[in-house]
Amino acid sequence: MVEENKPTMMTYIKEEQEVLSNILKNYPDNCPVIKGNNWLILATGSSINAAYSAKYYIEKILDVYLTIEEPFKFHYYEKLKEETDNVIGISQSGESTSTIDALKAIKKLKLELTMYGLTSKRESELAQVVNEVIEIENGIERVGYVTKGFTATIFKLMLSGLKTAKNKGLISEQEEAKELSSFEKAINKISDIIEKTENFYEKWSEKLGQAERFTSLCTGALIGTAMEMQTKFSETIRIPSQGMDIEVFMHGPYFEVNSKHQHFYIDSNSPMNQRLFNLRDYEKRYVGQVYTISLNKSQNDSELGLDLEIDEYKAGLFIIIPFQILAHHIAEARGNHLSQRIYTDFGLAMKSKTKPGDYA
Numbered sequence: 229m230v231e232e233n234k235p236t237m238m239t240y241i242k243e244e245q246e247v248l249s250n251i252l253k254n255y256p257d258n259c260p261v262i263k264g265n266n267w268l269i270l271a272t273g274s275s276i277n278a279a280y281s282a283k284y285y286i287e288k289i290l291d292v293y294l295t296i297e298e299p300f301k302f303h304y305y306e307k308l309k310e311e312t313d314n315v316i317g318i319s320q321s322g323e324s325t326s327t328i329d330a331l332k333a334i335k336k337l338k339l340e341l342t343m344y345g346l347t348s349k350r351e352s353e354l355a356q357v358v359n360e361v362i363e364i365e366n367g368i369e370r371v372g373y374v375t376k377g378f379t380a381t382i383f384k385l386m387l388s389g390l391k392t393a394k395n396k397g398l399i400s401e402q403e404e405a406k407e408l409s410s411f412e413k414a415i416n417k418i419s420d421i422i423e424k425t426e427n428f429y430e431k432w433s434e435k436l437g438q439a440e441r442f443t444s445l446c447t448g449a450l451i452g453t454a455m456e457m458q459t460k461f462s463e464t465i466r467i468p469s470q471g472m473d474i475e476v477f478m479h480g481p482y483f484e485v486n487s488k489h490q491h492f493y494i495d496s497n498s499p500m501n502q503r504l505f506n507l508r509d510y511e512k513r514y515v516g517q518v519y520t521i522s523l524n525k526s527q528n529d530s531e532l533g534l535d536l537e538i539d540e541y542k543a544g545l546f547i548i549i550p551f552q553i554l555a556h557h558i559a560e561a562r563g564n565h566l567s568q569r570i571y572t573d574f575g576l577a578m579k580s581k582t583k584p585g586d587y588a
Contacts, residue, residue, distance in 0.1 A: 234567060237464075237556040240369055240376040244549065245418035247376050251365050251383050252412060259388045260362060261395045263342050264313025265292050270299040270330050271318035274374050274459055278381035279318060281452030281544035286389035288541050289407070291398060299330035308334060316344045320364060320377040322352020331357045346384060348377060362388065372569060373463050375552045378456060382545050383411075414538050414546055421534050425550040428532045429557050435517050436558050440488035443481075444471040444551070445507065447500040453544045454494065457551040464559035464566060474500075474507050482511075489515045494547060495522035496540035521550055 251258065267286075269279045279296045287294055297306060299317070303326070317331045322345070331343060335357060345358035348366050355361045366380035394404045429436070442465070444457040454471030461469035472481070493508045495501060512518050519530050523543055526533030532550055536543075559566055 235370055236567060237371055237373050237375055237552065240371060241549065241552050241556070242422065243367070244376045244379050245415060247366055247380050248383055248415045248418070248545075249412075251380060251387065252408065252415065254365070255387050255408070256391045256394075258363070258365060259384065259391045260344065260360060262314060262316075262344070262388055262392045266309070266311045266313050267292055267294045267316060268308070268312050268314070269294065269296045269316045269318060270302060270327050271296070272298055272300070272324060272326055274378050274456060275318040275320060275324070275327075275381060277452045277456035277459060278378050279385065279452070280455060281382045281450075281548070282385035282389070283452070284449040285386050285541040289399065290389045290393040290396070292389075298326075299324075300326040303330040303333050308337070308339075312341060314342045314344065316346055316362075317354060317358060318346045318381060319352070319354050320348050320366070320369070320374060320381065322347040322349040322354035324354070328353050328357060346381065348380075371566070373460060373555070373566065378552075379545055379548065382452075386411075386542070386545070410538055410542065411545075414536050414542065417534075417536060418546070418549065421536075421546060421549050422553065424532060424534065425553045428550070429554060431529065432517075432519070433557070433561060436490070436554070437561050438488075439490040439516065440467060442467070442469040442490055442492070443477070443485075444492040444494060445474050445477055445504070446471070446494040447474055447496065447498040447504050449498070449540045450494050450496045450544055450547065453548050453551070456548055457492070457555075460551060460555040461558075464555045464564060465562060466559070466564055474504055478507065485511065485514050487514070487516045490517040491515050491519070492551075493518065493520045495520055495524065496543040496547065497523055498540050521547055523547070 271279050283294050315334055317327045319327045343358040344360050344362055345354045346362045346364060347354050348364040350361055350363060362384060364377060364380045364384055366377040369377045390407055393399045442461050444454045446454040451473055458469050458471035491511055493504055508518055521532045523536050524533050525535050536546060
């Protein structure tokens with residue numbers, strides 16, 4: 229039984245509109261101008277999914293190359309490219325040991341590059357090893373399955389890219405204002421997204437509860453959304469779940485599908501959408517249920533249309549919200565009471581965190 233006033237995933241999902249609105253109000257003072265043209269982001273878990281969700285927006289608006297790496301693998305197996313001129317370590321808690329250790333190893337090289345730390349905790353271990361802290365501004369999140377911290381991380385990365393583009397003269401003041409207005413209009417519709425998702429779940433709750441495997445499929449810029457769906461569904465629903473680009477799916481994983489599987493197709497108005505729809509129409513013959521989550525208006529009862537006037541490069545900031553809600557609702561319906569934490573000693577036992585999390 230959930231304790232009265234104890235926060236849940238839904239508590240923080242419902243705060244996302246306010247959090248993103250406040251970040252936008254604080255722009256541009258809350259974002260740095262990121263130095264250099266070759267960025268390296270080190271992150272893991274939901275943080276790396278957030279990085280991928282922001283990557284293509286940043287590269288589109290700003291003339292940079294953005295490389296994203298898992299910090300543990302990078303630390304022990306990769307080489308730092310000579311042209312790298314900044315490193316951004318992301319950890320919402322500021323306590324991810326692999327990210328901290330990788331940053332420390334780079335710092336020992338004494339290279340002429342700037343190290344940034346994107347975190348919600350200015351006094352964290354991560355903050356102590358970087359040149360500049362970028363605060364996520366997501367407030368307190370005392371549930372182990374991050375939601376508002378995820379979208380806030382994406383937004384801070386996107387806005388940092390936007391501010392840098394304006395500072396470099398790559399976009400005009402009018403173009404910057406247009407981008408900010410587009411974000412604002414979509415943020416103001418998050419409450420509508422939540423309501424639409426609640427209605428969608430009510431309709432499909434019985435069917436969703438029958439799945440033995442969930443797969444989300446996307447094109448291009450929405451890979452971070454598909455990856456975070458995989459993370460969130462695995463954490464909460466705790467049945468096999470995967471998220472990937474359709475080209476990856478079509479080169480092997482399509483062989484595993486059966487009538488117990490359910491698919492989500494992410495429609496972001498991509499130029500590759502027809503290929504996505506062709507795959508969806510094919511797989512309808514073999515999987516138990518197919519759904520579409522779209523930026524557009526719903527075309528049928530199996531489509532959750534968000535009705536947002538944004539391009540595919542901003543879409544990852546918003547399309548993830550239905551997956552967050554569905555993860556919570558399906559998990560609770562299956563008896564996975566998310567307020568009852570499990571494997572509470574895992575982070576310290578495996579040394580993936582520097583200290584126990586501050587969970588409700």
